[in-house]
Amino acid sequence: NAVPKRQREFAAGRAAARQALRAAGGTAIAIPMGADRAPQWPAGFCGSITHDDHWALAVAARTDHWRSLGLDLEDASPLEDDLIPLICTEAERARFDIRGASHSAKAIFSAKEAAYKAIYPLTGRMMSFHDIELLTLGECAFEARLAVAQPPFGRGLVMEGRQRICAGRLVSFVAFGQGS
Template identity: 50%
Template sequence: MTGAAATGALMLAAPLLDTRVALAATDPAGPHQAYPEELAALSRATSKRQREFAAGRAAARLSLRELGAPALAIPMGTDRAPVWPPGLLGSITHTDTACLAATAWEGEIRMLGLDMEPDTPMDTDLMETICIPAERDWLARQDMAGHWAKLIFSAKECAYKAQYRLSRALIGFDAIAIRPDPVSQSFAATFQADVPPFSRGETLHGRFARGGGLIITVLAVAA
């Protein structure tokens, strides 16, 4: 089941990814089935969280089918990250109105991150927590700084998901500096410290889109 908001999110995100990455969307308000081994980690979750989780897994399986891969279970690991079937990697994100999932074969894509947020301004007090000084300096020179701060947050989430597959490291908001380029609708994500196998100063490059009240960020690195 795909509602209007989910369809809009899919259309917004699709141009950001090449054909090696499969993308699918679902409506978190609709009925979706999750496998028992997936739901095992959510026995104490709210019904809303369970619906969002099931919708995200449903989107992931739709994207796996797009790749020609079997629509297998995607359980939650002890680190709460999705455990993808062998040979595959992916990323799942959701808002209250849409779920998106992107998947790829490991032989084609090395890192993959996807994030989606409502395009609303970030509260000023949160900027001190989420944005490092260089990012706040950049924001101070922008119109609609609160909206750009939300984009920086989304790009950090996106980069975190992408790097985690290789580092397995839990890192804070200060570990990666985001530099958006409004003209090319891209961003640079630069490590501020060594996070093996990534070194301080190493930069990953992603893309973003805004529309329909959403911010979507993606980061895909070829194998």
């Protein structure tokens, strides 16, 4: 029932997912949407899908190597002023000197989206943006910490992620290995 633009983005994301699944050694099959709207990867695989108006990206891996993956894609423009308090904690705003429309705030938003996408398949729990706090935000990497427990993960779990700007888009990635 989505509008045509959203249908095209969804289809492009699912096409990218099939390619990622094949690259990970699986069969390029359809990736259905679950009741919670999350992608339902075939047994033995995990992955993540992200898309916007122009790009669709996906990653997939075998679950004997990785427990979960999270991928996010955002326009590399600054985050709007009115969204900053919803996305960034007071500690993050102080730590990263965020004032006004901010590229750092958008990077924090994308990092949290990738972390959430990696955590959600393992917890099945919705989270708010303040449930994850960015500790570091470098040129290509970030560290985030769970500010609240998300069983099976306790409060304080630190996640490492990667982030790059490519073709005017900010791409963020988090992976949970089997030892995580």
